[in-house]
Amino acid sequence: MINKLIEKIKKTKAPIVVGLDPTLSFVPEHLLKASYQEYGETLEGAADAVWQFNKGIIDSVYDLIPAVKPQIAMYEQLGVEGLKAFQKTVDYCHEKDLVVIGDVKRGDIGSTSAAYAVAHLGKLTVGSKRLSAFDEDFATVNPYLGTDGIQPFLDVCKEEKKGIFILVKTSNPSSGEFQDQLIDGRPLYEYVGEKVAQWGAQHMGDDYSYVGAVVGATYPQVGRVMRRVMPKAYILVPGYGAQGGKGADLVHYFNEDGLGAIVNSSRGIIAAYQQEQYAHFSPEGYADASRQAVLDMIADIDGALQRAK
């Protein structure tokens, strides 16, 4: 799957991923109204609106991008109905041949971590059958519990040729509270990054590992260091756009082969129509606004990479 991701990045010339994180405040009024009319002001109604919203965006941008990253929290808050919408979204993205990175940030130990790995990347034995639950291609994983939490994911990834992105340095302002604490003079995130490189050596694709890392766009100097610490890890970079990261900040997250990083934008793309720059698309044209925002993001990042050559 890491080979497929890289192949699609090369083909689209777009090292980007669109975060499908639909809070209800991003969903245009006309979609909410239609879904509430059909299903009432219920979680089912809200989940239907979210699904219709996603479908519009996917249809509008799928030919431009290699991958999407649905954030499961936004679906989980809609309960079982929301998780149905999550599943429909994952399946629909697969129909459109998009790589799906489940942003689930799971992490536990032993059989519990194995259950999460099965839920999102693997198959469960039910009687004589082997069945998948949510079936994403990659999942994000929290490293706080150590190898016991990661190994079950690695085992499932090997079996299914799928991958994970491990949280190393997140993009938020308080990420430093624990992640930046110095251990023998080096920050914790660097120590976690070294582990990512070790874990990743267990499960290599052609040029990069199936084990990647999350390093926020908001700390470019950290990106530069972590690129060296984990040369074979793909870096998933959140924090572009709405959180303040810019194309020029991101060049150090890439290797000299022009690969090695994939930059996420969520509300910057899916709620583009709510920004002044794209307001002329109007709420009805939200999907067209998203397409324009994707084109602008690709140009921004490509321009920065070209200038850095």
Add this chain to the structure above:
Amino acid sequence: MINKLIEKIKKTKAPIVVGLDPTLSFVPEHLLKASYQEYGETLEGAADAVWQFNKGIIDSVYDLIPAVKPQIAMYEQLGVEGLKAFQKTVDYCHEKDLVVIGDVKRGDIGSTSAAYAVAHLGKLTVGSKRLSAFDEDFATVNPYLGTDGIQPFLDVCKEEKKGIFILVKTSNPSSGEFQDQLIDGRPLYEYVGEKVAQWGAQHMGDDYSYVGAVVGATYPQVGRVMRRVMPKAYILVPGYGAQGGKGADLVHYFNEDGLGAIVNSSRGIIAAYQQEQYAHFSPEGYADASRQAVLDMIADIDGALQRAK
């Protein structure tokens, strides 16, 4: 809700929580067979078996215990059908007046953490309605992302009078890889524990905070230290029984008032019938075996607390 938890612990004289972590290998053959007959060898069939299994155990032990801790990973691996079983389990435990600790180990930032908090503890605005998704009483939370990840949970907890347990020192062998790393001579988990105490001061019940901590039973010396670092935090203690922790190891997790800790056992209770000690109950009597295992666990912990006085 922390006041209710404490009241129920006092009433039952049982500072314990039963972990409802039903892997399919714990579910007796006769339940699997019946569910597969009705729903086929499908995720729906497996989820039905899990629900029937849970119901048997809850009916058998609810009068002895203050709380249950369903582990959502075990349901998530069954997909949407599994999450329906999770929801039914939470609702049924509430009917039996049990406090429900959702072992979800979620953690993200900003609006995403807020969405997780809403999913498990809060309410979402849908049109003119305020709706709950899974509606547990407490949730476990991962601290790796810092205050930005925790604050949205605190906000929802204050609104709903609910609580969280933050992972401080987990019970698994590799928990030390990151959690034990020394920062200015003190381990990371101690640093996280201090933050738990600070966050907890924002949201106090009568005697204890709504913000508790997870500290594994397998590291008794850590329990002793963390008890002092977070005097007002309830400590949720996993790792009893199957993972090797014993009653005598646990006395230091409690305060002098005999309160301050609640000890979890999962497979030691729910799969008791698979242990030699309880094999005479047979698979058909799995719920009676669980009841006996609960009684034995209460006696073990109470004995240890009495001897420590």
